[in-house]
Amino acid sequence: MVVAGGGAAGFFAAIACAEARPGVTVAILERGAQFLGKVRISGGGRCNVTHACFDPRQFTARFPRGERALLSSCQIFQASDTVAWFESRGVKLKTESDGRMFPASDSSETIIDCLMRAARAAGVKLISNCGVDRAVRAAGGGFQLTLSNGETMACDRLLLATGGCRAASGGDLAVSLGHTLVEPVPSLFTFHIETPWVRALAGVSVESVLASVPETKLRERGSLLLTHWGLSGPVILRLSAWGARILHDMNYQFPLRLNWLPGLDAEQIAAELKTRRDTWPARLIVNTPIAPLPSRLWEQLAAAAGIPRQTRLADLSRPAQHALIRQLSRTELAVTGKSMNKDEFVTCGGVKLGEVDFKTMQSRVCPGLHFAGELLDIDGITGGFNFQAAWTTGFIAGRAMAA
Ligand SMILES: Cc1cc2nc3c(=O)[nH]c(=O)nc-3n(C[C@H](O)[C@H](O)[C@H](O)COP(=O)(O)OP(=O)(O)OC[C@H]3O[C@@H](n4cnc5c(N)ncnc54)[C@H](O)[C@@H]3O)c2cc1C
Numbered sequence: 001m002v003v004a005g006g007g008a009a010g011f012f013a014a015i016a017c018a019e020a021r022p023g024v025t026v027a028i029l030e031r032g033a034q035f036l037g038k039v040r041i042s043g044g045g046r047c048n049v050t051h052a053c054f055d056p057r058q059f060t061a062r063f064p065r066g067e068r069a070l071l072s073s074c075q076i077f078q079a080s081d082t083v084a085w086f087e088s089r090g091v092k093l094k095t096e097s098d099g100r101m102f103p104a105s106d107s108s109e110t111i112i113d114c115l116m117r118a119a120r121a122a123g124v125k126l127i128s129n130c131g132v133d134r135a136v137r138a139a140g141g142g143f144q145l146t147l148s149n150g151e152t153m154a155c156d157r158l159l160l161a162t163g164g165c166r167a168a169s170g171g172d173l174a175v176s177l178g179h180t181l182v183e184p185v186p187s188l189f190t191f192h193i194e195t196p197w198v199r200a201l202a203g204v205s206v207e208s209v210l211a212s213v214p215e216t217k218l219r220e221r222g223s224l225l226l227t228h229w230g231l232s233g234p235v236i237l238r239l240s241a242w243g244a245r246i247l248h249d250m251n252y253q254f255p256l257r258l259n260w261l262p263g264l265d266a267e268q269i270a271a272e273l274k275t276r277r278d279t280w281p282a283r284l285i286v287n288t289p290i291a292p293l294p295s296r297l298w299e300q301l302a303a304a305a306g307i308p309r310q311t312r313l314a315d316l317s318r319p320a321q322h323a324l325i326r327q328l329s330r331t332e333l334a335v336t337g338k339s340m341n342k343d344e345f346v347t348c349g350g351v352k353l354g355e356v357d358f359k360t361m362q363s364r365v366c367p368g369l370h371f372a373g374e375l376l377d378i379d380g381i382t383g384g385f386n387f388q389a390a391w392t393t394g395f396i397a398g399r400a401m402a403a
Contacts, residue, residue, distance in 0.1 A: 001401050012395050029127050043102065064242045137368075161390075178363075180351075181352065182349040183349050186340065190236055190338065252338045285316060307324060356371055
């Protein structure tokens with residue numbers, strides 16, 4: 001058995017295969033010098049292993065692509081199985097308030113050590129600096145591989161776990177064996193905004209904002225972070241995931257609408273302003289933010305509404321109040337580009353799901369060929385969902401290869 005790709009999915013598959021069928025030769029061929037490179041840098045070096053959501057239906061609803069296919073796999077191996085898998089090998093996971101699960105050590109090295117140890121204990125051969133460049137079906141079954149070091153190798157079953165297919169490699173192998181690729185584009189990115197007042201607020205965060213893209217169905221609510229290049233935070237990452245393809249087609253240039261007070265409608269904001277005017281007529285508007293908006297953001301929104309700094313609440317004219325309410329409930333900003341999120345980014349697109357049997361991760365086109373991980377057209381929002389897709393598909397592929 002050969003596993004092409006020494007990432008999360010490849011390791012889980014190789015270990016599952018070797019543990020299920022002791023004595024069988026299982027080799028991981030990794031193109032790079034290091035195994036598990038993305039696990040190392042993941043989650044800011046902490047590795048967000050999975051998400052504490054143990055209902056497969058609710059879990060897979062967090063996947064803009066691949067929800068249905070992954071549901072059948074998660075019924076076999078889901079987040080609670082991942083927790084048990086690591087715990088049974090001595091790695092305790094902890095859950096943060098937002099549901100993200102990390103090793104209790106807060107270090108991705110703990111996960112790497114565990115996977116390396118489990119692979120070695122199961123007898124998996126670990127070969128680095130050895131990419132699979134070509135794979136052809138052999139006449140009598142199995143595959144003949146051409147490796148990046150010039151050697152060749154034969155195997156009965158081949159697993160492609162080569163990661164997101166924006167860098168050709170694994171995608172090309174899949175196509176050469178008869179598969180179709182759904183065009184890869186990035187997911188989980190942040191937005192560039194050039195509006196000076198936004199950049200001036202770098203570091204400010206807002207707990208709950210409703211963000212939407214006019215003339216699309218894209219709409220997300222959650223916390224927002226203003227940065228020196230524009231906007232980030234969970235609400236933006238989720239919008240980028242659900243809108244990965246639409247926003248790509250817009251060349252990442254589109255209007256973004258923000259409702260800074262999604263809990264209040266225009267009338268309720270007007271009532272809030274009236275109460276303030278009645279209570280503190282002499283106070284300056286810039287000094288009386290509506291909770292929970294940070295005061296620096298409030299000041300900028302008032303300025304963006306054209307309200308001079310020295311305006312007292314008593315002097316707020318009707319048109320100025322109207323402009324302020326509009327800023328608070330529908331600020332429109334021009335997005336001019338994207339940046340990859342340093343904590344997590346993934347590929348939307350990859351091997352077409354209809355061509356794979358998700359109960360075995362075996363190709364429906366090429367017998368003996370399996371797939372796992374990000375190479376597939378599956379991607380989730382941020383929060384540990386993408387690694388879980390790798391663990392789930394890897395485990396199932398490995399078990400099926402051993403059968
Ligand atoms: C910065 C960053 C942080 C992230 N953090 C998180 C997180 O905290 N939680 C989360 O859920 N997700 C996270 N992700 C996403 C997650 O890392 C991926 O979804 C996951 O690694 C996919 O696993 P994989 O095994 O399919 O692919 P990969 O981890 O990409 O592994 C594929 C491997 O295959 C090798 N390879 C490629 N082509 C060949 C070939 N032809 N022959 C042999 N080897 C080959 C590559 O070198 C690579 O080592 C993060 C992603 C990034 C970029």
